[in-house]
Amino acid sequence: MLDNPETEPPLPADQPDPPRSLCGGILPGVFAILLISMGVGFAANSIREDGSINLKRNYFNKEAVSSVSGTSEQDPGDTGAAADVDSGDSPVIAEDPDDGIQRLNFEEAQDNFITGEEEFEASGESIYLFVDARVRDQYEDGHIPGAIWLYHYESENLIDEVRSELEMAFFIIVYCNGGDCEDSLHLSVDLMSLYNLPPENIYVYEGGLDEWKERGMPVTVGSERR
Amino acid sequence: MGSIRRLDATGFPLLLARLAVGITFLYYGAQKIADPIAFLKSIEAYNLLPTEPSWIINGIAVVLPWTEVLCAGALLSGIQLRSAALLTSGMLMAFTPAIYLLGSSLVGTKPEFQSLCDVIADCGCGSGAIPVCPKLATNCVLLVLSVWALVSRSTRFRGGLIPGVG
Numbered sequence: 001m002l003d004n005p006e007t008e009p010p011l012p013a014d015q016p017d018p019p020r021s022l023c024g025g026i027l028p029g030v031f032a033i034l035l036i037s038m039g040v041g042f043a044a045n046s047i048r049e050d051g052s053i054n055l056k057r058n059y060f061n062k063e064a065v066s067s068v069s070g071t072s073e074q075d076p077g078d079t080g081a082a083a084d085v086d087s088g089d090s091p092v093i094a095e096d097p098d099d100g101i102q103r104l105n106f107e108e109a110q111d112n113f114i115t116g117e118e119e120f121e122a123s124g125e126s127i128y129l130f131v132d133a134r135v136r137d138q139y140e141d142g143h144i145p146g147a148i149w150l151y152h153y154e155s156e157n158l159i160d161e162v163r164s165e166l167e168m169a170f171f172i173i174v175y176c177n178g179g180d181c182e183d184s185l186h187l188s189v190d191l192m193s194l195y196n197l198p199p200e201n202i203y204v205y206e207g208g209l210d211e212w213k214e215r216g217m218p219v220t221v222g223s224e225r226r
Numbered sequence: 227m228g229s230i231r232r233l234d235a236t237g238f239p240l241l242l243a244r245l246a247v248g249i250t251f252l253y254y255g256a257q258k259i260a261d262p263i264a265f266l267k268s269i270e271a272y273n274l275l276p277t278e279p280s281w282i283i284n285g286i287a288v289v290l291p292w293t294e295v296l297c298a299g300a301l302l303s304g305i306q307l308r309s310a311a312l313l314t315s316g317m318l319m320a321f322t323p324a325i326y327l328l329g330s331s332l333v334g335t336k337p338e339f340q341s342l343c344d345v346i347a348d349c350g351c352g353s354g355a356i357p358v359c360p361k362l363a364t365n366c367v368l369l370v371l372s373v374w375a376l377v378s379r380s381t382r383f384r385g386g387l388i389p390g391v392g
Binding site: 025032153 | 281
């Protein structure tokens, strides 16, 4: 089993030479392994139900469409219907790394959350919508109350379920865990460019859920939004 | 050189190389296959591959884990052993400097990351966030073993390690 019976016992001095030439034996084997890997890999990716990768999609868009860059410096509360609804609660851009993505710091996210919850309690709806870009397990482990789940890497399959809510909201605030997590940035760009939502309505809360919990803000555990 | 040849002729270094590299690649390849999106995210974090055109980085995330598993199968079964050893050596030679660069880029980004050996990062190896230095050391050992499997002239332990295979 372990030893090749045809070549035992080994003879250090004049043993046969098992290594084959590079072109004669090794490289064809390398190509065979690579070809089989590609065939099996692509086939497995195409049939898996969850977690498949869309080869054509760029999951790592980091720069918003050019029209967002033009609007990123202005106070979104001064634009369109959002200002008509409640300009006093409009978020302020925390910083602008010149990528066209509007960012909120903790205080701004907190203000929007409180106002949104008050609106929801009063009328049953709100123009503030938090969007959780993380994987489902993380969402169920704890999310900002009222947040919808839109996992960035499966957003193509999930967008239809939440599109109407996204289109009704004037302040779409996307978050993930914070820290090194960039999925909220990628999703915010996709919401603008891939799903054609108004760029001026979309914000990223970069502190994410880690900061949210550190600051003692409430979270909802489980699949229910609130 | 003579002592190395005698050691090689015993076949045990080749056996160790096949088992260590084969089992490692099998385990980490399976982890990546189970969650290809996590693997895609981690290889993007290296900032070494272009995200446009997207099929390059996405294709690597889809294919590379299967290459690792097939190489592991070849190393353990003895079928195309040297071809698999060449591939694992190539992968380790590519991964190890990339992990070093990733770890170096993270030095100083957090208060606790004072030096390379303080850095804990997800190297995309399928093991989640781990200390970088032990990972580099492990990879160097695996690289030596993988090259050994490639160049070994031993005829012992060259067949299948599983009954009836190879």
